Amino acid sequence: MHRQLTLHLLFSFVLILLPLGHALSDVYEVGPGKKFEQIAQAPLDTLQPGDVVKIHYREEPYHEKFILRRSGTKDHPIVITGIPHKGKLPVIDGTFAIQAQKERWPQSGRWLIKVGDGTAADYVHIKKLHLQNANNSEAFWQSKQARSYEDNAAGVFVRLGRHVVISGCVIHSCGNGVQTSYGPDVGHVTLTGCWVYDNGNHRNPASSQEHNVYLCGTHTTVQFCRFGETHSDGNNIKDRGVDTVIRYNWIEGSRNRQLDLVDHKGYGRADAYVYGNVIIQRHEVNNNNMIHFGGERHSRSGTLYFFNNTVVGRAKNTRFFVVRYPDCDVEIKNNVFMGSGKLWNGKGAFKGSRNWFSSQINTPSPRLGRKGQRPGFVLSGGIPYLPGLGSMLINTGTNNVPRPVKYMPKPNTGGFRRPSDGRIDIGAYESAAWRPKASRRSKQ
Secondary structure (H helix, E strand, O other): OHHHHHHHHHHHHHHHHOOHHHHHOOEEEEOOOOOEOOHHHOOHHHOOOOOEEEEEOOOOOEOEEEEEOOOOOOOOOEEEEEEOEOOEOOEEEOOOEEEOOOOOOOOHHHEEEEEOEOEOOOOEEEEOOEEEOOOOOOEEEEOOEEEEOOOOOEEEEEOOEEOEEEEOOEEEOOOEEEEEOOOOOEEOOEEEOOEEEOOOOOOOOOOOOOOOEEEOOEOOEEEOOEEOOOOOOOOOEEEOOEOEEEEOOEEEOOOOOOEEEOOOOOOOOOOEEEEOOEEEOOOOOOOOEEEEEOOOOOOOOOEEEEEOOEEEOOOOOEEEEEEOOOOOEEEEEOOEEEOOEEEEEEOOOEEEEOEEEEOOEEOOOHHHEEEEOOOOEEEEOOEEEEEOOOOOOOOOOOOOOOOOOOEEEOOOOOEEEOOOOOOOOOOOOOOOOOOHHHHHOOEO
C-alpha cells in the first residue's frame, strides 16, 4: 500500500512538472481504417495545445471544409497534417464539400479551411495537404443546402490567428489560394514550401481582384514556395501588410503583377523585404508592371528593400518597378534584371548599388549597377540562373544588405543553403562552383 501511494505521488509530481499542453496532447487519426473516417468526426472544436490531427491519404478526396478555432502554444502548437502515400498528399476538395461545423462569424462562402472564428486560433500548423476547388464556379453543402462559394473564397482563410504556419501544401483552383485578414487579428503567418497556382476568379477571367495569395496581416513570411500562373487577371502575391518578408521563392506566371505590395490605411508605415527570389514574368501579360509598391487608395509610406533577386522580364517594354506615392522608397542591391523596358516608373526615392542589368533596360542612374548582354548563367541541376565561371556576377555584390541571405530557391519548392566565401554574388544564386556538402543541404 505504501509503495503504491509513493508511485502515485511520484507520477503526480511528474505531471505537474511537465508543460500542461504536452501532458494533455493527443493524436487523432483520420482516414480509411482509422478511428475517424471523416475530418469532421475529429474533435476539432476541443483541440488542446500539442494535439495533432493526422489526415491520411485516400484515393477519394475529402469533400469537407472545416474550421480551426482553438489555440496551441509556442512550444506546443496544434498541428493539422496530411499523411502522404507514395508521395501523394491527401486531397481536400471544395466541390460539394460538407460543412459540419456552425460558424460564429458567418463567412461560409469564403473558405475551405478557416483559421479563427469568434475565437482566435493561434499557434496552429497546417501541413502537407492538397487543397482545391474553393471557387465561385463550385458549391458546398451547409445544413443540407447547396451554397455557392464567393469570388474570393480561399483554400486557407486566416480570419483570426497569430503564429499560423502553412507548410508543404499544394493549393490551387480556389479564389485566393491563401487569404489573411488585417492585424492585430492576424500576425506572424508563415507560408513555407507550398506550391500555389491557378487561383483566381473562375467565372470572370478578366477579374483582377483574386490572387494566388492575398496577405493583409502583419509580419508575414513567404518562403521556399513555388507560385505559378493565376486563373484570372490577378497577381501572384498581393500584400497589404507590415514588415512582410518574401524570400527564397520561385515566382512565375501571373497574368498581372508578380508582386503587388500596397497599402492598408490603418498601418501607417509598412516596409517590405524581398530577397533571394527568382521572379519571372509571362511572355503575354495583361499588365506589363512586374513589381508594384506603395499603395492604391493610400500610401504605404515605407521602403521596399529588394536584394539578391533574379528578375526576368519577358514582356515587351516591361515596367520593372511602379511606385505611385512620393513617400514610398525602393532600395535595390545585388539583383539581376533581365529583359527590356524601364526599370523605374514612379515617385519616391529609388537608390541602390551592385546590380546587373540587361543593356535593353532603361535605368535612371549608372550608380545602380552595371549593364551587359549576358550575365554568364549556366544550367545545372535544373536551375537556369546559376553564375558560371567567369560571370561578372561572381563576388561583385555587396554584403551590406538589410538581412542575411542564407538560402537559394529550388525551381519547385524548398531551397538549399547558400555557400559563403566572404563576398556575395549578384542574384538569387551563388556561383555554380558549389561546395558538394552545401548543395545537398535542403530547407523545406
